[in-house]
Amino acid sequence: MLKERHQIFVGLFVLADCLALGLAWLASYMIRFELQIVPVTKGVPPLANYLILLPVIFVTWGLAFRSAGLYAPMRSSRRSHERRLVLRASSLAMLVFTAVSFLGFEKAYSLSRMTLVLFWLFATGAVILARSFLRGVLREARRQGRNLRHVLIVGDGELARSVNARLLAHPEFGLKVRGFLTEDRSKVGAFVGTTPILATWNDVLDIVDEGGVDQVIFALPFEAMPQLEGLVHPLEETAVDVKVIPDIERFVSLKSGIDELDGLPIIGLRAIRLVGWNRVLKRGMDIAASFLALLVLFPFMVLLAILIKLTSSGPIFFAQERMGLDGRLFRVWKFRTMKLNAEAETGPVWAKPNDPRSTLLGRGMRRLSIDELPQFWNVLCGEMSLVGPRPERPVFIREFRQHVPRYMLRHMVQAGMTGWAQVHGWRGDTSIERRIQYDLEYIQNWSMTLDLRILMLTVIRGFVNRNAY
Numbered sequence: 001m002l003k004e005r006h007q008i009f010v011g012l013f014v015l016a017d018c019l020a021l022g023l024a025w026l027a028s029y030m031i032r033f034e035l036q037i038v039p040v041t042k043g044v045p046p047l048a049n050y051l052i053l054l055p056v057i058f059v060t061w062g063l064a065f066r067s068a069g070l071y072a073p074m075r076s077s078r079r080s081h082e083r084r085l086v087l088r089a090s091s092l093a094m095l096v097f098t099a100v101s102f103l104g105f106e107k108a109y110s111l112s113r114m115t116l117v118l119f120w121l122f123a124t125g126a127v128i129l130a131r132s133f134l135r136g137v138l139r140e141a142r143r144q145g146r147n148l149r150h151v152l153i154v155g156d157g158e159l160a161r162s163v164n165a166r167l168l169a170h171p172e173f174g175l176k177v178r179g180f181l182t183e184d185r186s187k188v189g190a191f192v193g194t195t196p197i198l199a200t201w202n203d204v205l206d207i208v209d210e211g212g213v214d215q216v217i218f219a220l221p222f223e224a225m226p227q228l229e230g231l232v233h234p235l236e237e238t239a240v241d242v243k244v245i246p247d248i249e250r251f252v253s254l255k256s257g258i259d260e261l262d263g264l265p266i267i268g269l270r271a272i273r274l275v276g277w278n279r280v281l282k283r284g285m286d287i288a289a290s291f292l293a294l295l296v297l298f299p300f301m302v303l304l305a306i307l308i309k310l311t312s313s314g315p316i317f318f319a320q321e322r323m324g325l326d327g328r329l330f331r332v333w334k335f336r337t338m339k340l341n342a343e344a345e346t347g348p349v350w351a352k353p354n355d356p357r358s359t360l361l362g363r364g365m366r367r368l369s370i371d372e373l374p375q376f377w378n379v380l381c382g383e384m385s386l387v388g389p390r391p392e393r394p395v396f397i398r399e400f401r402q403h404v405p406r407y408m409l410r411h412m413v414q415a416g417m418t419g420w421a422q423v424h425g426w427r428g429d430t431s432i433e434r435r436i437q438y439d440l441e442y443i444q445n446w447s448m449t450l451d452l453r454i455l456m457l458t459v460i461r462g463f464v465n466r467n468a469y
Contacts, residue, residue, distance in 0.1 A: 010071045012134060017065060018058050020130040024122035025050065025057060032115045050115075057097065061123070064093035079135065083128050090124040143171045149214040149241075154204055154231060156180040156187065156197055159247045160219040164195055178213060183224070201227070205234040215241040222247040273446045274413050281448060282414075286386050290379035301373055304335055304365070312359045314340040317374060322391035324415040327408070330383040332391060333374040337362025375417050387451045388416025389439040390427070404432050410439040413446070420450075423457040 033044045065071060068089035074082060094116070101111050151167065153160050160180060167175050179198035182188065190197050199207055201220075207213060216235060218228060228244065235242055274282065305316045318336040321329055338357045358366065365371040378384040384391065389410040392400070401407045421427065421438035442450070 009138070013071060013131065014062065016130040016134050017061065017127055020126035021057055021061055021123050022054060024126045025054060025119055027122050028115045028118040031118055032112055045112075050111075053101070056100070060097045060100075061090065061093045061127075064089040064096070068092075074135075079132065082131060082135070086128050086131065087124055090120065090127065094120040094123075138174075141174075148174050148176045150178045150212055151175050151215045151217055152178050152181065152198075152204070152207060152213045153217050153219055154181045154201055155219040155221070155224075156182040156192060157219075157221050159221065159245065161192055163217060163219045163245060164192065175215070179207075181207070201231055204231055205238070208235065208238050208240055213240055215243065218242070218244045220247065272412055272443055274443070278446070278448075282385065282451065283382070285448070285451070286379050286382075289386055290376045293373075293376045294380065297373060297376070304370065304373075307361055308336060311361045312336075312339065321394060322415065323394055323397055323411060324383060324391050325411060325413065327411050329394065330378070330391075332384070333377055335365060335371040335374060337366050337371045372417060379417060383415075385414035385416045387418055387442075387454045388414045389419050389442070390422060391415035400432055404436055406440060407432075407436055409443070410436060413443055418454060418458040420454055423454055 029047060029050045065086075068085045070082070070085055070089060098116055101116070153163055164177050164180070167173060167177055177195050179196045180192055181199055181201050181204055182197050183201055185200050187197050188199055204216065208216065218231065220228060225247070232242060232244075308316050315336060318334045318338075319331040320334070322332045324330050337359060338355075339359060355363075362371070375384060379386055397407070419439065420442035421435040424438055426435040426438055442454075
């Protein structure tokens with residue numbers, strides 16, 4: 001019954017996709033050849049020459065969508081996940097169709113390159129809109145108790161209760177929990193909220209055989225994982241969908257992620273978004289912005305250098321060892337704001353208000369944070385980024401890592417001139433724990449939009465700060 005119902009829904013999505021693709025193809029032709037926003041110089045081909053290619057389009061996009069998993073069940077998937085799959089599959093289909101059309105149909109049908117570009121844009125957008133509408137209809141039906149799948153949760157601990165709570169919070173998934181199974185027979189008959197504990201783990205096959213269960217979710221505590229094989233094995237001869245939710249939350253430092261090693265699934269406990277093309281994009285922005293900043297600020301920096309030289313003896317710049325990406329050490333550059341040999345007597349210590357070690361000019365520079373302008377050079381050289389956790393001195397890191405949980409995770413990304421913690425006021429001699437909290441929040445939720453937001457906040461309120469001294 002479930003398979004038959006699934007095939008019906010697959011058919012609905014295939015029809016929706018075909019309708020969206022057909023309308024997109026027709027709209028592309030009409031805009032190119034009827035509206036002629038860009039003048040047509042080689043004549044207007046008959047509409048029939050384009051309509052005859054619709055079967056090729058349906059097959060090409062259909063195969064691409066199928067290979068991308070767009071016809072698999074997506075009850076609990078995020079809408080953004082489906083949109084990404086559509087964009088990826090549509091782009092691949094467009095490449096294949098373009099290659100095939102210019103090799104096999106170009107001379108016969110004179111396909112317009114602009115029409116193909118318009119079709120890719122319209123097709124991607126139309127399919128996303130059509131699927132969003134259809135998903136919305138199905139989600140609303142599930143909220144009203146239609147098209148439900150009944151779930152049995154094996155486990156009754158914290159993880160199992162979390163699964164139940166999330167399913168209750170999302171009725172649009174259409175997954176209704178029938179009950180829990182427990183390890184402790186004395187708990188059978190009790191309730192977790194309004195959900196009953198039906199039997200023990202070992203009774204899972206009996207409960208499934210009674211009927212009324214479409215999906216079994218194993219949500220066992222980590223200590224019980226050795227028993228998983230014995231519990232799953234009896235279900236191999238049934239038609240129920242079986243899923244396993246690993247109890248790894250206690251080990252996850254950042255967001256978890258799933259990778260693959262030659263077909264073997266690997267769960268990463270420290271997955272970050274700043275990898276691959278995201279990293280390339282961020283580095284490109286760093287190079288462009290730091291080069292422009294050095295160019296524009298050069299006259300001002302020369303003026304500061306002259307003032308430093310005139311008001312105190314010693315070098316203009318000050319270099320200090322800091323720890324950056326992957327724990328690598330580098331020399332961060334600043335304009336000198338303190339007297340020579342400032343730490344000769346005190347050793348490495350935090351700067352403090354009205355620090356006697358600072359020069360008069362240095363206090364003003366530190367208050368405005370303009371002593372850090374030379375760090376644009378560190379950014380240009382790739383030792384730092386415009387945005388990221390502020391780099392710290394190794395002598396302090398050795399202390400922090402001992403009593404601040406997850407402190408070293410901040411070194412999974414490039415150190416920055418400014419950061420999420422800094423624009424919230426956590427800089428200087430403030431709570432290290434709060435600073436780490438904001439640093440890890442930045443790493444987990446990184447995006448180019450967040451970087452731009454931090455840069456704007458830095459301009460608005462980051463230069464002058466009561467904790468900068």
